[in-house]
Amino acid sequence: MPDTQVVVVPQSADLQSVIDSLSARGKERGPQGPSKFILLSGGSGSPEDWPGSLGLSSWGEDGDARAFGNPLTLNPKPEPGRRTDRPVEAKPLSSATFPSKEQDSSPLNDSLTNIQWLGGMCSDGLGSGAGGRASEKENQEPCAQRLQLSQHLDGAQRPPYSYMAMIQFAINSKPDRRMTLKEIYTWIEDHFPYFRNVAKPGWKNSIRHNLSLHDMFTRETSPDGKISFWTIRPEANRCLTLDQVYKQLKPAVPQIKKVAIPISSERKMKPLLSRPESYLVPIQLSLSPSLFLPSVQLPLAAPPQNCSSLAAEFQGGGKRVRIAPKCAPPPVEEFKEDPLCVSLTLGAPAAPNHPAQRVARGSRRKQYLAPPPREEPVLLFPDSTFFDSGLTSDLSASQDTGLDSPGRACAFKTPIKGSRPASSTPSKPIGSENAAASSSSSLPSPWRTSPRVTDARDVLDFSPIRGPLGPSLTPQNQNRTPPFGFGFDSTPFREPPLFSSPRELLTSSVRRSPASWGRCPGQLLPDRGPGPGHHERQPEQDPGGHQLLGPGGRGAGRLQPQLVTPHPIAQVTPPRPPRAGLLTKLLTPALVSR
């Protein structure tokens, strides 16, 4: 049902206004816009938290106590000048005109107009106070103190994407997927006015930081050495584009857009850390029909599998939406306190109670210790496990409480990756990825072995787009065809995408054939030939991934249903939110004064 959107509505929200808003947005969206909506009751939140009226809390007053312009202190430049090269904010806010010139970047073919965080070019009359020491450094006040006016439509809403994601958007928007730093800046400013109009100049520092930090991004130098271009390691490039985040590429594939409506929750974070509480993300829903409104039936491929999701948007009382889910199959039976899962059809039960496949307990994920052993762990990989977009979903909530509790075949514990996922190139046997970390040659044997237990967990597809090939249930981790087809790239993967954390996803490579690296679907690469024979050096094979969103314990199996249960309007009864904790408080509205 490509024209369908699932909308999670705060309990306290006015349903009619939601509907009105959605209808309006659907019109803006044009013919491709969703015409049907699935409404789910979400956590809390009041109408004033809605996109347009979000108050952008308190990041202008940061002040920070650091004497900025002490002209006599010659301490080495606290980030030199570095003002935005765009004319905006160049002068001390003298009623700038925001020429919005230099729309030189990629064509704005993204139909961005309907996204709430994408306001138009700021056209406010600024000129507010505090303009004295005009910010010339990156570590300065936000570009515009003019927050009180036009709190929307000028990028007041920070986009919900992480820097890493935005950089990927930017680079992948170019046909050759290569961008200079300045171009990245410009692209982001053009597509996310927040950064031009609102963010402090330090955001450019963060861009550079991300480029350097993540080895997904590599720098290439022009032959003459004069120009540096940033690229995405082809093995790691999931070819994320901003388009894909809200525009479906292949209507044939069932896709549902999802709108998370913000829940009030004030942050004390620094400006760029605090995120808007809602945004549009595309996901491929794979929920059992019982989760939906009675009238809705998803034309799923295989037998409808479970695999969670949805609730993602509400974790932490409207924290932020998770894109690129860490989707792990729920344990087969036996699991306790997993409200959403209860009503879901479970994947084909893998060999239950597979001994030696699970770490006794203790696992905050990551802890890449050893590559998955040849005897593949039991990995539940139900059909509907994969989500089209990076919407966070994870029903692997089963806390893995009792150690070695029987009946929990798919424990999904501490996936292993051999501290570097590298080396399993097509030219080499897959088993060659033994580059591992756990070979500390002096460990007492119990220590060596235990972490090597290779339960797959979390994991799966972070791709915002879904290929037509529906993922097939692969309980034995064989013949699996992870949904990395990417629409046009149909190269199947021999190995299932096994990674346990966003970081790994981000850093590691795409589990596609080298021939398909860098071949992204769609019109983004019109001038590029299929380039099939190009994979000179076969990089390490590994599932590539990316994280769209901000900080948080993404490394672990997220979206514990008990934490984020969206109280679906459908029949699914929230089976008692177990062990609420602080997050429960967040889900209960009005506690936050605001």
Add this chain to the structure above:
Amino acid sequence: MPDTQVVVVPQSADLQSVIDSLSARGKERGPQGPSKFILLSGGSGSPEDWPGSLGLSSWGEDGDARAFGNPLTLNPKPEPGRRTDRPVEAKPLSSATFPSKEQDSSPLNDSLTNIQWLGGMCSDGLGSGAGGRASEKENQEPCAQRLQLSQHLDGAQRPPYSYMAMIQFAINSKPDRRMTLKEIYTWIEDHFPYFRNVAKPGWKNSIRHNLSLHDMFTRETSPDGKISFWTIRPEANRCLTLDQVYKQLKPAVPQIKKVAIPISSERKMKPLLSRPESYLVPIQLSLSPSLFLPSVQLPLAAPPQNCSSLAAEFQGGGKRVRIAPKCAPPPVEEFKEDPLCVSLTLGAPAAPNHPAQRVARGSRRKQYLAPPPREEPVLLFPDSTFFDSGLTSDLSASQDTGLDSPGRACAFKTPIKGSRPASSTPSKPIGSENAAASSSSSLPSPWRTSPRVTDARDVLDFSPIRGPLGPSLTPQNQNRTPPFGFGFDSTPFREPPLFSSPRELLTSSVRRSPASWGRCPGQLLPDRGPGPGHHERQPEQDPGGHQLLGPGGRGAGRLQPQLVTPHPIAQVTPPRPPRAGLLTKLLTPALVSR
């Protein structure tokens, strides 16, 4: 001359007081303490900047505007409780006694007593004000506002080591090189009282952050899954210990301790970012005799090579000392404006003007694009290039200006690493590390090829200890024996350590045979057998490294002599500090008001 220390003295310092201080310290040190000192005139600085009287500037006033304890705001816990589990600072500073109990960690066999940043347990009478909202969160005020009193001897000086380095110290101090998080905390608090007495509780957050971020650190789980231990990937473990930083392991190897005396320079950094301006670091000096006082002659192994260093301590007007240098051979002749180098004996000139070995220009280092080609690039690897301790030294200052300028054989440009150094395991051919990044199968040919130019640069030994085997000059990158011998670990490396940045050093592995992984020299592993046959899975081969110190552009060829020239008291005439810039100002004293 193992009993010799090089002391860099600020120009404005009172020499007699320096000598007195050094003498006193030497006595504290005991029989092993240095009895001879080499004094070098350094940048600037006034006596009050000396260790004991450093003012610890202004990190208590940060304030930060974020309302901390707003009891009604239920925003998810801004770092829960998390007070130091040690009793120190438990109450609101009620004249704490600092029981200093639980000296349970490794035996303090480090003879730490002579290090200035290691004060005794704080014994001040504290009880100062501001004790109202006792810090219970990690993101709180520093443990003790009592800075005004007893500004020394209680850890007032932040140790000069990065978190990564300290974690290595801690873990490697255990015989089995395995530590729980809490043990790491305790070890650091015991050995660096700063963190117990002065630092804000957030330092523990940073420890955890470092453990997670750097994949050098891996987590292992006990068989029952109840306990997590942090270890160092054996391939990456350089077996750094705090001992090695100031204690010479093998007196046969020439080692000289160095004392950098602080230069006044106020920072506006946050507490933990601002570092003390001086500390002891061991280096293996390899300077031509002309650089030293006439009476000093270093018994260097091979013909005295150049290779810089020294000046390291003074960059940025007493920024911070660099440990674990990024030592790169200086260009042979032709280089411009390299004062220190001028007077140094240069390494044997490698094949001059090796075409196609150098990137045309443009390089801020890192930019791992392709693995080093089989035809090894010309890498100047002069004997004295290596320093015993991690003292930063880098004479590769030659800006590599003119592209393909002849006469500069050792261009050291943009080393390449194939975005993941993995896969070249002993079991596999070295050539198999083709996991690379530059295989973007759609790049126009010029872009593909250019970054692949494989000039080695920077690089080399970050080890704080030096093995007896003197590095041999290897202009052709063959038969090189990088100084990774580590004293007792004499396993030679087949591949030279080729890495270009501290990060790479940190992340990548030690270029030792797998059998030698985890085998660190000395008494640290008394209870561990030689464990030769333990390397089950051969991890990626790659030079291991580590960085001891804090932030900064370590990735690039550092220690531009023009920036840090210490004005040695010896005959070396500072050949005109080229292109001073802002850093020049920093070197000139008194400009900073203080």
Add this chain to the structure above:
DNA sequence: AGTCTGTTTATAAACAGGCGG
């Protein structure tokens, strides 16, 4: 329910190197 542990992102900063005014 709170704390501890672990993972990840955001932000600031230090500094190196290059370039252009």
Add this chain to the structure above:
DNA sequence: CCCCGCCTGTTTATAAACAGA
């Protein structure tokens, strides 16, 4: 030609969000 400031790139520090135990 040199100085100097800005831009770019790398790395560490710090705070924070959040998950899991």
